[in-house]
């Protein structure tokens with residue numbers, strides 16, 4: 001078959017590996033190679049790393065060389081959370097003529113935190129004729145796109161309350177570390193103070209939601225508190241973002257990620273007319289859903305005109321899995 005989508009995976013940590021494994025199973029995707037700088041992956045066969053059949057696809061550590069040689073139509077990107085750190089990687093993809101679907105949290109709605117960088121990436125995408133999207137389960141879906149979609153049933157929206165509770169005891173080590181699991185109170189405070197701690201992308205979800213509802217926020221404040229666990233150590237954290245408009249609180253978004261969290265769930269409550277409340281008991285499993293959303297977004301990204309887009313710019317993304 002000649003019209004399969006030539007696709008490269010950029011970043012083969014647990015998330016990138018999950019995305020690549022799903023992509024390899026899709027008949028419309030041809031997974032032709034990988035990029036990863038980790039010494040235990042670079043130079044190896046992609047199929048060996050994933051434990052699935054990917055023909056003679058290999059993993060290279062030099063992105064520009066790999067992209068120049070492979071000329072993919074799409075890069076699935078999962079290397080980092082912070083846009084300034086990954087901007088050069090995204091630009092290398094665009095310059096190689098590749099569309100990008102990335103799990104970079106700050107790319108999901110980059111226009112508020114990094115407006116200049118967003119403009120620069122948009123210009124790079126347009127001049128190279130490609131589309132760039134940041135997505136995933138959160139940010140990207142459960143606390144933003146899904147809430148905006150639910151608001152279609154409301155004549156009026158006064159306030160949105162978003163709650164995501166995740167039991168991290170079964171989740172990957174990176175995530176457990178990111179939420180402070182096992183830290184003492186002093187170490188937890190020091191980590192919060194040092195920055196780059198907690199869930200990245202909560203603010204991006206709130207800005208995306210506000211944008212979707214046509215709201216301009218006056219302020220968005222975030223707090224992180226410790227969730228106590230056994231022996232006085234942290235079980236994890238609770239992070240809350242509060243957005244105001246016209247002097248009123250209009251968005252309250254809370255992510256709790258802790259070991260043995262009570263009643264894991266995703267909840268969206270819209271105060272308005274009519275009020276709408278949706279609870280997904282158990283919550284959406286983040287790693288698996290992120291792989292799904294990234295791979296399912298590929299046809300939408302390919303069909304979109306060039307530029308830097310968000311999930312709000314795309315038609316509803318649907319599962320393509322059999």
Ligand SMILES: NC(=O)c1ccc[n+]([C@@H]2O[C@H](COP(=O)([O-])OP(=O)(O)OC[C@H]3O[C@@H](n4cnc5c(N)ncnc54)[C@H](OP(=O)(O)O)[C@@H]3O)[C@@H](O)[C@H]2O)c1
Pocket residue numbers: 010011012013014015016017035036037038039061063078079080081082089103104105135136137138139140174201286287290
């Ligand atoms: N939006 C969402 O809902 C969502 C959901 C899940 C995850 N994420 C984000 O997705 C990202 C990936 O997650 P993860 O847990 O798999 O992270 P990870 O374990 O840090 O994996 C990242 C991989 O990318 C490689 N890498 C980093 N910089 C590179 C570069 N410049 N060139 C080539 N390879 C590079 C790393 O290699 P080294 O080990 O050598 O650095 C590593 O193998 C994270 O930022 C995570 O927060 C977002």
